[in-house]
Amino acid sequence: MPPSRFAVPAEVPGLAARRIAADILDGVLHKHRTLDDQLDGAGAHPGLKSLADRDRALMRRLVSTILRKLGTLGHLLSRLLDRGVPTDAPRAQSALLIGAAQILWMDVPDHAAVDLSVRLVQSDRRAAKYAGLVNAVLRRCAREGQGLIDEISPQTLDLPQWMLARWNAHYGEATARDMALALGHEPSLDLTVKSDAPQWASRLHGEILPTGTVRTLLQGSVTMLPGFAEGQWWVQDAAAALPVRLFGDIKDKRVADLCAAPGGKTAQLALAGAQVTAVDRSPARVARLRDNLTRLALQAETVVADAAEWPAEAASFDAILVDAPCTSTGTIRRHPDVAWLRQEGDIAALTALQKRLLHKAANLLKPGGTLVYCTCSLEPEEGEHAIAALLASESGLRRAPVETSEVAGLDDIITADGDLRTLPSHLPNADPRLGGLDGFYAARLVKS
Ligand SMILES: C[S@@+](CC[C@H](N)C(=O)[O-])C[C@H]1O[C@@H](n2cnc3c(N)ncnc32)[C@H](O)[C@@H]1O
Numbered sequence: 001m002p003p004s005r006f007a008v009p010a011e012v013p014g015l016a017a018r019r020i021a022a023d024i025l026d027g028v029l030h031k032h033r034t035l036d037d038q039l040d041g042a043g044a045h046p047g048l049k050s051l052a053d054r055d056r057a058l059m060r061r062l063v064s065t066i067l068r069k070l071g072t073l074g075h076l077l078s079r080l081l082d083r084g085v086p087t088d089a090p091r092a093q094s095a096l097l098i099g100a101a102q103i104l105w106m107d108v109p110d111h112a113a114v115d116l117s118v119r120l121v122q123s124d125r126r127a128a129k130y131a132g133l134v135n136a137v138l139r140r141c142a143r144e145g146q147g148l149i150d151e152i153s154p155q156t157l158d159l160p161q162w163m164l165a166r167w168n169a170h171y172g173e174a175t176a177r178d179m180a181l182a183l184g185h186e187p188s189l190d191l192t193v194k195s196d197a198p199q200w201a202s203r204l205h206g207e208i209l210p211t212g213t214v215r216t217l218l219q220g221s222v223t224m225l226p227g228f229a230e231g232q233w234w235v236q237d238a239a240a241a242l243p244v245r246l247f248g249d250i251k252d253k254r255v256a257d258l259c260a261a262p263g264g265k266t267a268q269l270a271l272a273g274a275q276v277t278a279v280d281r282s283p284a285r286v287a288r289l290r291d292n293l294t295r296l297a298l299q300a301e302t303v304v305a306d307a308a309e310w311p312a313e314a315a316s317f318d319a320i321l322v323d324a325p326c327t328s329t330g331t332i333r334r335h336p337d338v339a340w341l342r343q344e345g346d347i348a349a350l351t352a353l354q355k356r357l358l359h360k361a362a363n364l365l366k367p368g369g370t371l372v373y374c375t376c377s378l379e380p381e382e383g384e385h386a387i388a389a390l391l392a393s394e395s396g397l398r399r400a401p402v403e404t405s406e407v408a409g410l411d412d413i414i415t416a417d418g419d420l421r422t423l424p425s426h427l428p429n430a431d432p433r434l435g436g437l438d439g440f441y442a443a444r445l446v447k448s
Pocket residue numbers: 258259260261262263264265266279280281282285305306307308323324325326
């Protein structure tokens with residue numbers, strides 16, 4: 001990205017945030033780059049450094065909203081544009097998406113949304129000729145957009161059709177529809193606290209979920225919130241906090257966390273008093289895990305390795321967690337780019353890796369030890385089917401079904417086999433922003 005793009009003097013307030021939003025959107029939609037990659041770390045958009053916190057939060061919300069409503073926006077723009085969205089100028093497309101999303105779902109005056117999108121195209125060589133079109137279409141969107149959306153069922157448009165078809169087949173159409181509906185809402189911020197949840201719920205204007213997670217609607221940078229710098233909590237979806245609970249009492253037990261970074265579950269294991277070895281293949285992510293543990297004042301040994309090939313001694317761990325890499329379709333609420341970046345063909349490659357990791361875990365586990373396998377995927381191949389295949393091939397393992405009492409009485413998240421299966425539509429709330437869970441699967445197995 002040439003720096004001259006953001007070095008425009010005396011820029012109109014708010015334009016830099018929209019320009020960065022357009023760049024990041026192009027990154028997801030046309031360059032296959034994840035949001036996380038473009039927002040943090042070495043690959044982060046260079047213009048982010050000069051954005052004020054408020055503009056940065058607005059930009060993030062804008063991009064997330066567009067990705068969450070991409071099918072609806074595509075439908076709407078096709079109704080408002082006689083000849084379709086211009087294909088010879090990506091900036092015209094992103095300016096239309098950005099303008100329409102602000103008009104329909106964000107607290108931005110319509111005239112400002114239109115004006116900023118027109119400026120976005122005017123400052124792009126290829127898109128400048130579409131300034132008049134963008135102006136006219138967005139004005140029409142302000143007048144007619146909501147009416148056009150009310151004519152359709154937007155939630156089923158806002159997911160790739162291959163994904164929706166799989167969920168229809170596995171969960172049934174009614175549940176798949178509820179899941180799609182839940183994914184349309186901006187999620188809460190979920191925190192795992194080290195202790196004294198009531199105090200943190202009160203200080204962070206949140207509530208305590210039955211499972212102990214503190215859930216709040218606070219927005220903006222988490223690093224500015226009370227308790228972050230003091231290491232009193234970490235960000236972790238309420239569903240992601242459940243698999244580690246399945247180990248029960250692990251104080252002083254030797255535990256391997258085989259896909260550990262950035263360390264949300266490692267932190268839970270360390271907090272519970274386990275002697276944790278945290279393994280992850282990615283050096284950069286292990287560095288982040290170490291930083292997180294330092295902030296939280298928790299200890300774990302860290303190893304950078306392919307866990308499936310890790311040369312640790314067989315039968316040497318009391319407990320093993322495999323939080324396997326997966327398609328992450330359960331995290332679309334928090335990572336709406338996942339819906340558009342994933343392909344159905346990704347599932348097969350990931351299930352092959354999950355299988356290798358599971359067999360390694362079975363080998364490293366002591367007799368009598370407990371293995372917890374989990375993924376943040378809604379695809380049965382990465383959950384139920386993976387465990388069925390493992391149990392069929394490893395006769396020394398048996399399932400230890402999860403009891404309702406272990407998950408705060410939430411019986412609808414336990415399957416007939418006794419595994420955990422959380423869905424985005426679970427834990428409903430009258431205020432949808434306070435409801436929902438990431439989609440997780442977890443199974444607990446014991447070695448004889
Ligand atoms: C779902 S994330 C883990 C999240 C983590 N357990 C937490 O709670 O914060 C999966 C992790 O697996 C790591 N990974 C992928 N393939 C791996 C392999 N073969 N061996 C070890 N780690 C691997 C990725 O780098 C990624 O950090």
